[in-house]
Amino acid sequence: MKELEPGVVRFALDAIAPTPWKNGGGTTREIAVWPPGAGMDAFAWRVSVADIVADGPFSAFPGIDRQIALLDGAGVHLQAHDDSFCHRLTAIGEPFGFAGDTAVHATLVEGPTRDFNVMSRRGVCHADVTLQRQPFDVETGNDAVMVFVIRGEWRGADGLTLRDGEGLLVSAGAAPGRLALAPAEISALCLRVLLQMEPAQ
Secondary structure, rough: EEEEEEEEEEEHHOOOOEOOOOOEEEEEEEEEEEEOOOOOOOEEEEEEEEEOOOEEEEOOOOOOOEEEEEEOOOOOOEEOOOOOOOOEOOOOOOEEEEEEOOOOEEEEOOOEEEEEEEEEEEOEEEEEEEOOOOOEEEEOOOOOOEEEEEEEEEEEHHHHHHHOOOEEEEEOOOOOOEEEEEOOOOOOOOEEEEEEEEEOO
């Protein structure tokens, strides 16, 4: 990651080393986690990208809300073990949210896929993931904000240009302002992630 200014970092997915899954069914690239360095039992939120190469299970994460979006490939069929949902993730960039409390079996539709994953701890953080096709802007400084380019080129202020597989993370507590991005071509797609910490109980 490259810090552009205090609290604002630029990242490229290709520069993040993949971690193989224990079951051999894929790899994960962790983009960011809060608090930094937190393990799977202690994070408030976690954003990653997974490459799935074989059918297999998604582990259950009690107390965690999950959102997943297809980045590349034909897609994956998600079947909850408790039959609470059955979903075909086949539309590029369209997020699907589900509770992580139940284990899920993932079946590839046709070949490997790459998927964007956001996990947030219920009652601690609320994550809002939206697919963007048009120019947009978002307030920064209060909550963490991430943008990730799926396709094409997106442009911002001061000559900022983001391309496929690149993104920005603006930390909570960064200088107040607004992040504005616009697509350079009609086919461009990006994901906007708002990570809002819940008030302490």
